[in-house]
Amino acid sequence: MSDQVFVGLGMHVLDGVLVAQAPDSIEDAALRQFQSGLLSRVHATSPRGVIIDVSRVRLLDSASYELLADAGRMTAMLGARVVFVGFQPGVVATLMDLDVDTQALVTALSLEDGMELLRPRVARADADDTDAADPANAAEDAADDDAAATGAAAGRAGPGQKAKTP
Amino acid sequence: MTPAHVSEEVHVELNLSTDNALAITSARRLAGRAGFDEAGQSLIATAVSELATNIIRYGGGGEVVLRLIHEQGEVGQPGRDGVEVVAEDHGPGIRNIERAMQDHFSTGKSLGLGLPGVKRLMDEFFINSKPGVGTLCIARKWRR
Numbered sequence: 104m105s106d107q108v109f110v111g112l113g114m115h116v117l118d119g120v121l122v123a124q125a126p127d128s129i130e131d132a133a134l135r136q137f138q139s140g141l142l143s144r145v146h147a148t149s150p151r152g153v154i155i156d157v158s159r160v161r162l163l164d165s166a167s168y169e170l171l172a173d174a175g176r177m178t179a180m181l182g183a184r185v186v187f188v189g190f191q192p193g194v195v196a197t198l199m200d201l202d203v204d205t206q207a208l209v210t211a212l213s214l215e216d217g218m219e220l221l222r223p224r225v226a227r228a229d230a231d232d233t234d235a236a237d238p239a240n241a242a243e244d245a246a247d248d249d250a251a252a253t254g255a256a257a258g259r260a261g262p263g264q265k266a267k268t269p
Numbered sequence: 270m271t272p273a274h275v276s277e278e279v280h281v282e283l284n285l286s287t288d289n290a291l292a293i294t295s296a297r298r299l300a301g302r303a304g305f306d307e308a309g310q311s312l313i314a315t316a317v318s319e320l321a322t323n324i325i326r327y328g329g330g331g332e333v334v335l336r337l338i339h340e341q342g343e344v345g346q347p348g349r350d351g352v353e354v355v356a357e358d359h360g361p362g363i364r365n366i367e368r369a370m371q372d373h374f375s376t377g378k379s380l381g382l383g384l385p386g387v388k389r390l391m392d393e394f395f396i397n398s399k400p401g402v403g404t405l406c407i408a409r410k411w412r413r
Contacts, residue, residue, distance in 0.1 A: 129293075129318070131286055162293060162311055164318040165383040193311040201315070201386035202372045 113137075114144055120221050121150035121183075122214070125174075127159040129167035138174045145183050152221030153178050154214065158189030165201045172207045185209065188217040270395055270407060273353065277302065277337035283321050283358075284330040292321040292333050296354070299335045303350045304412050313352050313410050316390045319383040320356035320406055327382070328358025328404060338409065351392075351411035359403035366398055 113124035123141050126133045145153060155175060163171070175185045187210045198205060211217040279299055281292045296317040300310040317333060324331040336353040363369050363382070372385050384406070388394040391408040398404040 128290070130290060162314055162318065164315050164322065165386060166319075166322055193308045196308060197312050197315045197390065200312075200389040201319075202381060202383060203386075 112140065114141070116148070116150065117154075118218065119150060120152045120154055120218060121145060121148065122154045122156060125155055125157045125160055125171060127161060129160070129162060129164065131166070131170070134167060134170040134174075138170065138177065141174055142177055142181065145178055145181050150183060151223065152184045152186070154217045154221070155185060155187045156189045156214065157187055157194075158191065160189075160194060161191065163194050163198060165203055168198060168201065168203045172204070175208055184221055186211050186217040186220050188212070188214050270393055270409070271340075273338035273340050273351070273409075275336045275338055275353075279335045281321075281333050281335070282330075283324045283333060286325055289318060289321045289325060293318050296335055296352070299337055300352050300410075303337050303352050305352070305410075309410070309412065312390055313354070316387045316408055316410070317354055317356075319387050320354065320408070323382050323384075323404075324356055324358045324360075328360035331356070331358030331360070331403075333357075340411070349411050349413065351409055354391075354406075354408045356406045356408075357403065362400040362402055362404055363396075363398040364400050366396060370396070 113126070115122055121141075121144060123137075123144070126137050128134075141153070141155075155171070155178075157171065160171075171187075175187065178185045187208045190210060209220070211220055277299065279295050281295055282288065283292060293314045296314040297310045300313040305313065317335070321333055324333070334355040334357075336355070338351050338353045340349050340351070342348040369382050369384050370388070372381070384396065387406070387408055391410045393407075393409040395407040396405070
């Protein structure tokens with residue numbers, strides 16, 4: 104059966120953001136199919152951001168975690184900002200004991216929080232946006248935007264920032 | 270590792286990558302019957318998945334045996350229940366067990382066998398391996 108048929112499986116677009124459901128199977132084949140499907144869809148549609156929803160993932164061992172992290176890295180290499188949402192508490196607790204890089208992913212508690220992190224960033228006069236693809240910067244930049252937005256809402260704009268239109 | 274009383278035993282043959290799912294499900298169920306909660310079941314299932322993946326990918330196939338174990342307490346002390354995992358293959362073996370038991374995180378992506386992780390997840394861990402003969406891992410988790 105051609106993989107083309109399943110390119111969009113478990114994925115939908117919400118306000119310009121591609122939301123992709125990670126499979127509940129941690130089998131190599133399933134995760135690699137998820138990776139290729141995700142990359143195809145991102146490449147074809149150029150969403151402004153990607154949310155990888157892992158709420159159906161009941162178990163992660165070191166191998167499957169790396170495949171998920173790779174899905175995030177590869178998507179970021181395409182230039183899309185990536186946020187993982189929905190990590191289950193039991194999975195996270197176990198991951199702490201495994202030999203994995205837990206800092207490799209940008210995460211958010213809920214889909215809503217994830218969408219918030221991927222909000223279009225306010226144009227900055229002095230900013231250099233060539234590091235936009237680095238997921239580690241996405242949270243940092245979003246946090247800066249939150250600070251700027253809060254400042255703007257209070258009637259002031261931060262240094263070098265345009266005030267947001269309410 | 271001190272001998273423990275076994276009340277239940279499940280054997281899972283590990284040859285294809287699809288066998289890992291069966292090992293995980295069996296581990297979850299047995300851990301549930303041993304009285305572990307959802308988190309404990311997931312923890313044990315993850316340790317089993319790490320060991321089973323090694324057997325399938327590097328060990329040329331093998332077997333994992335899951336046991337529901339019991340230990341009697343001292344006089345006046347309650348006993349305890351747990352799960353024992355015995356993972357065995359007759360593959361190439363591990364040349365340097367000491368290195369395999371060190372974390373690989375510092376060198377970047379985790380390319381190791383996940384054994385330090387299994388040791389951290391479980392309460393007791395034993396490994397024996399001989400190049401050209403195979404590898405044996407035994408791990409136990411007790412429910413307090």
